[in-house]
Amino acid sequence: MPREGGNMTERRAALLTRHGKHAAIAPALAGIGWDLTLMDSFDTDSLGTFTGEVARACSHRDAALTKAKLACELSGLRYGIGSEGSFGADPWLGSCGWATELLLCWDAERQYAVEAWMRGPETNFRHWTLHDLAALPDIMLQAGFPTHGLIVGRPGEAAFHKALTDEAALRAHLARHLAGGPLHLECDMRAHRNPTRMAMIARAAAALAERLASVCPGCGASGFGEIAPLAGAPCQDCGAPTRQACVRRWQCPCCQATREQPLRAAASPQYCDYCNP
Ligand SMILES: [Zn+2]
Ligand SMILES: [Zn+2]
CATH class of the missing domain: 3.30.1490 (Dna Ligase; domain 1)
Incomplete structure (x- = not known):
């Protein structure tokens, strides 16, 4: 398969979809100078569907990764975009619908993925x-x-x-x-029959574009971005470590290099296991 070289000014990614997702994803990528090639020759429904006609055997992330790698293989392009949504009840009370959209970009040359997750109650899932x-x-x-x-x-x-x-x-x-x-x-949760879902995919695309535009200071790869902070901010009253953040962290998904920024703020005693058990 022909691959693009390391030319930073020429970024082309392929997307497999028959559900109109190209329109939701392409504008955000165009904003950072990426061109998105639509490939509708492959039926992604064969990888699993929402309506249970084909069981989804693998996890959410694996499903998106499979689509992204397949997009690279079928197009011969270096980058492939994979999109995967899942829907259920909200994680707190279970009383309203909850959507999770994952959009990822696979780099076939450096063999790593950049991910963007979007979660929220904006869904008609029912x-x-x-x-x-x-x-x-x-x-x-x-x-x-x-x-x-x-x-x-x-x-x-x-x-x-x-x-x-x-x-x-x-x-x-x-x-x-x-x-x-x-x-x-x-x-129907298929993107082309669900404008609410399509809007969330567009928001995930904006997050992915932002991440792709951020370059690792160590290796130069795209996708350097913030990850979960480290917990342990000291309690304001007793000084014991709490579950509140004490260090913000950024990581490169390619070389795994991290950057950290300690936070000086102490945590309210309401988050302290000693003062407020
Ligand atoms: Zn790196
Ligand atoms: Zn305390």
């Missing part, structure tokens, strides 16, 4: 059991249908349909299949 059409208007409102997609049924069920794009078609399909019993309905 599912319902529909007993009769009376409940439909409320569901459409919560799902954002028809701007956002709704999937009827589960893979393998007679009612399964994920390409209903207007209310008349949805109603007709539901009416036909409700005769056989209650139906499962869920929000």
